[in-house]
Amino acid sequence: MQPGSTRGAGRNVVVVGTQWGDEGKGKIVDWLTDHAQGVVRFQGGHNAGHTLVIGGRKTALQLVPSGVMREGVACYIGNGVVVDPTHLLAEIERIEALGIDVRSRLHLSEACPLILPCHVALDRAREARLEAVGSGKIGTTGKGIGPAYEDKVARRALRVQDLKHAQRFEARLRALLEHHNAELTGFLGAQALAVEPIRDAALRAAEQLRPLMADVGYRLYNAHAAGANLLFEGAQGTLLDIDHGTYPYVTSSNCVAGNAAAGSGLGPGLLHYVLGIAKAYTTRVGGGPFPTELDIDAPGSVGHHLSSVGQERGTVTGRARRCGWLDAAALKRAIIINGVSGLCITKLDVLDGLPEIRIGVGYRLGARTLDVLPLDADDIAACEPIYETLPGWSESTAGLTNWEQLPANARRYLERMQALIGAPIDMVSTGPDRVHTILLRHPFRA
Numbered sequence: 001m002q003p004g005s006t007r008g009a010g011r012n013v014v015v016v017g018t019q020w021g022d023e024g025k026g027k028i029v030d031w032l033t034d035h036a037q038g039v040v041r042f043q044g045g046h047n048a049g050h051t052l053v054i055g056g057r058k059t060a061l062q063l064v065p066s067g068v069m070r071e072g073v074a075c076y077i078g079n080g081v082v083v084d085p086t087h088l089l090a091e092i093e094r095i096e097a098l099g100i101d102v103r104s105r106l107h108l109s110e111a112c113p114l115i116l117p118c119h120v121a122l123d124r125a126r127e128a129r130l131e132a133v134g135s136g137k138i139g140t141t142g143k144g145i146g147p148a149y150e151d152k153v154a155r156r157a158l159r160v161q162d163l164k165h166a167q168r169f170e171a172r173l174r175a176l177l178e179h180h181n182a183e184l185t186g187f188l189g190a191q192a193l194a195v196e197p198i199r200d201a202a203l204r205a206a207e208q209l210r211p212l213m214a215d216v217g218y219r220l221y222n223a224h225a226a227g228a229n230l231l232f233e234g235a236q237g238t239l240l241d242i243d244h245g246t247y248p249y250v251t252s253s254n255c256v257a258g259n260a261a262a263g264s265g266l267g268p269g270l271l272h273y274v275l276g277i278a279k280a281y282t283t284r285v286g287g288g289p290f291p292t293e294l295d296i297d298a299p300g301s302v303g304h305h306l307s308s309v310g311q312e313r314g315t316v317t318g319r320a321r322r323c324g325w326l327d328a329a330a331l332k333r334a335i336i337i338n339g340v341s342g343l344c345i346t347k348l349d350v351l352d353g354l355p356e357i358r359i360g361v362g363y364r365l366g367a368r369t370l371d372v373l374p375l376d377a378d379d380i381a382a383c384e385p386i387y388e389t390l391p392g393w394s395e396s397t398a399g400l401t402n403w404e405q406l407p408a409n410a411r412r413y414l415e416r417m418q419a420l421i422g423a424p425i426d427m428v429s430t431g432p433d434r435v436h437t438i439l440l441r442h443p444f445r446a
Contacts, residue, residue, distance in 0.1 A: 017237030018334035020284040024346035037228035039067025042263030044235030079111035080263020085205035110161035119144030163206035217265015238334040249288025276340035289381035292324035342426030
């Protein structure tokens with residue numbers, strides 16, 4: 001097939017979070033892999049935490065694509081991902097201990113920027129300084145993600161391909177540490193890092209990573225041309241996007257569907273369907289504005305119910321997630337940014353038993369009324385949410401697999417949500433296991 005041709009080719013689906021992350025993307029990607037031959041990570045790093053429950057067994061993934069849990073599915077880490085070599089190898093070994101073949105199916109882009117100990121040191125020292133001066137922490141995971149992306153944009157990053165050339169790697173590492181040690185010891189008051197331990201650990205990892213290195217973009221193109229269905233797995237969520245999120249309380253990469261092309265090397269014309277993932281309520285980890293936030297500490301309150309029943313703790317950090325009512329105006333913004341084809345609503349069962357359910361349909365900002373999330377974080381913090389109240393339901397939705405089985409009020413809630421956000425609900429997740437799913441329209445068949 002000639003470049004640009006799609007005749008006889010496979011179908012490609014992008015899965016993105018449409019809130020502040022933790023929407024349940026991992027489970028949905030895993031569920032969809034029965035129709036996919038490849039799963040692609042295209043941004044973020046091991047700050048992602050995708051939890052899968054299969055047959056009652058829970059597995060948490062951070063760098064390795066969620067398709068690894070399906071036998072025979074190829075897994076790709078695209079150039080838009082920042083990679084900590086030590087962490088990647090540890091994660092591979094942890095998955096292999098479950099009896100799952102990883103290395104023969106995992107393809108790592110040579111163009112991925114590396115996360116090194118200097119990035120971790122910078123990340124943690126900067127957060128500590130922000131806390132010390134009372135500026136308010138961003139709430140990073142402390143894993144070096146942001147500093148690694150900074151180096152990429154500043155064109156001083158070391159990349160996976162540099163690991164193939166020991167002398168080149170060491171020379172570039174020395175220059176990088178000279179730069180970063182100046183900030184660590186001067187502005188941040190932290191300790192300088194030595195070249196040798198970082199060099200030695202990275203080159204040891206290189207021996208195991210070398211067989212995984214690949215030209216991922218070209219592999220994806222050829223897989224598509226051969227008829228493979230590809231699934232692109234986003235990390236974090238739209239409202240944490242570096243350009244479109246609640247800046248500066250955001251992550252350091254583009255989490256939106258448009259970055260699936262740039263972060264993998266497959267052209268945007270070959271992305272056929274965008275599946276947005278949203279919880280039936282809203283959560284957030286870390287700092288930043290959250291208009292529909294509820295108190296999660298008061299026993300008997302709605303916020304406490306969402307937090308405890310939803311088991312809302314970060315997969316990576318273990319931090320308690322902030323919880324609140326569904327913010328349809330924020331979700332509407334995410335629908336627009338991503339060009340969402342259809343939505344999957346997760347954790348509907350967490351709302352079971354609530355006598356009434358509220359939806360944030362807009363905001364009052366001074367004298368203005370808004371029906372979509374503002375662009376300025378300070379404006380968002382000043383917003384007063386406007387709510388609609390709907391009746392709840394006492395029946396259990398846990399584990400249901402058919403739309404007609406849902407309580408009437410649960411269906412009304414979803415139908416009202418759909419009307420407010422301007423996108424169809426194509427899937428509903430009613431529990432953590434891959435089988436706890438209601439399918440209305442299949443992304444690979446839509």
